[in-house]
Amino acid sequence: MKEYEAFVIGGGPAGITACMYLLRAGVKIGWTEKFAPGGQVLNTEIIENYPGFPEGIKGYELMEKMEKHLSSFEFDRFTDEVIKIEHAYKDNKIKLSGEEVKAKAVIICTGANHKKLGVPGEEEFTGRGVSYCALCDGMFFKDQVVACIGGGNTALEESLYLSKLAKKVYLIHRRDQFRGYKIYQERVLKNPKIEVIYDSVVEEIRGKDNVEEILILNKKTQNKTELKVDGVFVFIGIAPNSNFIPKDVDVDPRGFIKTDNEMQTNLPGIFAAGDVRAKTCRQVVTAVGDGAQAAHSAYLFLQEKD
Numbered sequence: 208m209k210e211y212e213a214f215v216i217g218g219g220p221a222g223i224t225a226c227m228y229l230l231r232a233g234v235k236i237g238w239t240e241k242f243a244p245g246g247q248v249l250n251t252e253i254i255e256n257y258p259g260f261p262e263g264i265k266g267y268e269l270m271e272k273m274e275k276h277l278s279s280f281e282f283d284r285f286t287d288e289v290i291k292i293e294h295a296y297k298d299n300k301i302k303l304s305g306e307e308v309k310a311k312a313v314i315i316c317t318g319a320n321h322k323k324l325g326v327p328g329e330e331e332f333t334g335r336g337v338s339y340c341a342l343c344d345g346m347f348f349k350d351q352v353v354a355c356i357g358g359g360n361t362a363l364e365e366s367l368y369l370s371k372l373a374k375k376v377y378l379i380h381r382r383d384q385f386r387g388y389k390i391y392q393e394r395v396l397k398n399p400k401i402e403v404i405y406d407s408v409v410e411e412i413r414g415k416d417n418v419e420e421i422l423i424l425n426k427k428t429q430n431k432t433e434l435k436v437d438g439v440f441v442f443i444g445i446a447p448n449s450n451f452i453p454k455d456v457d458v459d460p461r462g463f464i465k466t467d468n469e470m471q472t473n474l475p476g477i478f479a480a481g482d483v484r485a486k487t488c489r490q491v492v493t494a495v496g497d498g499a500q501a502a503h504s505a506y507l508f509l510q511e512k513d
């Protein structure tokens with residue numbers, strides 16, 4: 208069984224940064240990512256709020272640069288999913304789908320994923336009109352009509368992106384005001400292609416082979432309306448990728464991993480960084496900061512006498 212001082216799980220901004228800091232400190236590490244490295248940023252057209260890029264930078268370009276930063280180091284990389292972690296002090300067993308490895312410290316950087324609406328038609332039409340990624344699927348709706356669901360930053364940003372491709376974008380939000388930043392709200396409200404529908408929820412997604420219409424309910428008036436749309440983009444929040452962690456790790460009610468300011472969980476030697484962590488600002492810049500802190504804390508932990 209391969210053994211490491213530290214094992215980093217996840218190849219988004221948090222995981223890549225944690226690897227870089229550990230490698231620069233001379234720690235023997237292993238790193239796994241279940242898909243290609245990059246994380247959620249790969250689903251983002253442009254990042255405008257990462258310092259150093261005043262014109263913005265395309266999501267995939269930023270992640271290419273981050274990963275390239277690791278290329279001068281030699282270390283074990285796996286393309287595999289972590290299924291389970293068995294915690295023991297400085298003797299953790301990490302079960303990947305293909306093999307098992309051991310590590311004294313583990314840094315969990317597995318991020319988060321989109322939530323589903325849970326309405327009839329959503330499952331059935333996923334990939335046939337229902338999507339969770341504007342960057343991935345937006346082009347299929349060129350000059351068509353789409354609905355975006357949500358009211359946070361992602362819903363606002365992605366509606367703006369889709370308005371460049373689609374003929375019309377309905378932005379459906381269950382409240383009477385958005386949660387997203389003012390700057391995005393202003394851009395959305397000024398955009399002639401975006402029609403905002405407040406106080407409303409999607410009750411059903413309908414169609415034959417592909418999405419053809421949605422049924423929406425106005426929660427204030429209780430009126431139901433059928434809207435003809437070709438696509439439905441769901442941006443209603445995220446849930447953590449934390450189903451493989453030891454059951455003794457403290458999590459919040461939504462399953463996000465609780466840590467202290469040093470990224471230490473309640474189990475010694477198990478650290479968490481980035482979007483998988485219980486925190487309020489889930490962004491690239493905070494994921495990177497968490498990754499650096501987690502690596503530093505893991506380094507200090509490894510120096511401790513057993």
Ligand SMILES: Cc1cc2nc3c(=O)[nH]c(=O)nc-3n(C[C@H](O)[C@H](O)[C@H](O)COP(=O)(O)OP(=O)(O)OC[C@H]3O[C@@H](n4cnc5c(N)ncnc54)[C@H](O)[C@@H]3O)c2cc1C
Pocket residue numbers: 216217218219220221222239240241242243244245246247248250251253254255256257287288289290316317318319361364365448451480481482483489490491492494
């Ligand atoms: C549409 C969209 C737009 C966004 N726009 C912005 C923006 O403009 N600015 C900004 O700062 N932030 C933005 N964000 C948020 C930003 O992408 C995240 O905050 C950031 O990517 C979090 O990084 P992370 O490393 O914690 O997690 P992630 O990026 O989620 O990476 C986690 C990685 O872990 C891997 N993984 C998961 N489970 C396992 C497992 N069991 N085994 C192995 N690997 C696993 C995943 O495949 C993934 O690659 C946006 C997010 C989205 C979805």
